[in-house]
Amino acid sequence: MSTPQPVLELDRINAFYGASHILFDMSFQVYKGRTLALLGRNGAGKSTTMKAIMGVVPIRSGEIRHEGRRVNGAAPHVMAHRGIGLVPEDRQIFPRHTVDDNLRIAAKPGLSGRADWTLDNIYDAFPILAPMRGRNAGMMSGGEQQLLSMARCLMGNPDLILLDEPSEGLAPIIVQEIGRLIRKLRGTGVTIVIAEQNMHFCLGISEDAVVIDKGQIVYRGTIEDLRGNEEITSRYLAI
Ligand SMILES: Nc1ncnc2c1ncn2[C@@H]1O[C@H](COP(=O)(O)OP(=O)(O)OP(=O)(O)O)[C@@H](O)[C@H]1O
Numbered sequence: 001m002s003t004p005q006p007v008l009e010l011d012r013i014n015a016f017y018g019a020s021h022i023l024f025d026m027s028f029q030v031y032k033g034r035t036l037a038l039l040g041r042n043g044a045g046k047s048t049t050m051k052a053i054m055g056v057v058p059i060r061s062g063e064i065r066h067e068g069r070r071v072n073g074a075a076p077h078v079m080a081h082r083g084i085g086l087v088p089e090d091r092q093i094f095p096r097h098t099v100d101d102n103l104r105i106a107a108k109p110g111l112s113g114r115a116d117w118t119l120d121n122i123y124d125a126f127p128i129l130a131p132m133r134g135r136n137a138g139m140m141s142g143g144e145q146q147l148l149s150m151a152r153c154l155m156g157n158p159d160l161i162l163l164d165e166p167s168e169g170l171a172p173i174i175v176q177e178i179g180r181l182i183r184k185l186r187g188t189g190v191t192i193v194i195a196e197q198n199m200h201f202c203l204g205i206s207e208d209a210v211v212i213d214k215g216q217i218v219y220r221g222t223i224e225d226l227r228g229n230e231e232i233t234s235r236y237l238a239i
Helices: 046-054 076-081 099-106 119-125 142-154 172-186 223-227 230-236
Strands: 006-017 020-031 035-039 059-066 084-087 160-164 191-196 208-213 216-222
Touching: 006 046, 006 191, 020 035, 020 046, 020 059, 020 191, 020 208, 020 216, 035 046, 046 059, 046 076, 046 084, 046 160, 046 191, 076 084, 084 142, 099 119, 099 142, 119 142, 142 160, 142 172, 172 191, 208 223, 208 230, 216 223, 216 230, 223 230
Parallel strands: 035 191, 035 208, 084 160, 160 191
Antiparallel strands: 006 020, 006 059, 208 216
């Protein structure tokens, strides 16, 4: 078997909000075509890690490499042009624009000119959104907005997708739908990082797992091994 290629490497990164030290020497790798679950309780530093990767939060030391190139300090739009798509925790849809417009605004070919995602196949993949095309996004439920935020990310044809707490606070039926979509995406060969508090949501949709606590890594390995590691799950994941 060939050695998997790291698409993304975090190498001893440290990040701060003002004087508050939030991420401590964090290192992990994300491999091409695989899905990694970034797990941890409320406030553990998951969103900060996602924002650091995307260039929204600066890192003070350490290195982030994408496809082998150092990308420290690259602005979010540069990271987007490198084929990375973030679905932020707060979704950031445009509430006064229609679903259609929210999607059209985000349309761009991927890195290699790949344009697999179009409005038509987005609506095929997201059947819940299809009847809402003309609706203002601000008039949708939280779950529908989460789906729209994921769909909008895909319109940029990313190769690496960062999903920040996609299941948080949503009805079970939408959580199931999001799980189904992630499984479908995995089949297309994209690389995915999912920040989640809920390990159970990530079982069956990710291979790799990193657990963080107070901005430090406390576990790195497969999610199956994590599942059987009661010490880590009970101590850091409230399971
Ligand atoms: N803008 C900010 N300014 C100062 N501190 C912040 C800011 N955003 C987050 N923090 C702090 O950084 C730490 C990590 O927060 P982060 O949002 O990354 O955690 P998380 O694991 O994503 O948790 P959650 O599930 O609550 O989003 C927390 O202690 C939080 O209070």
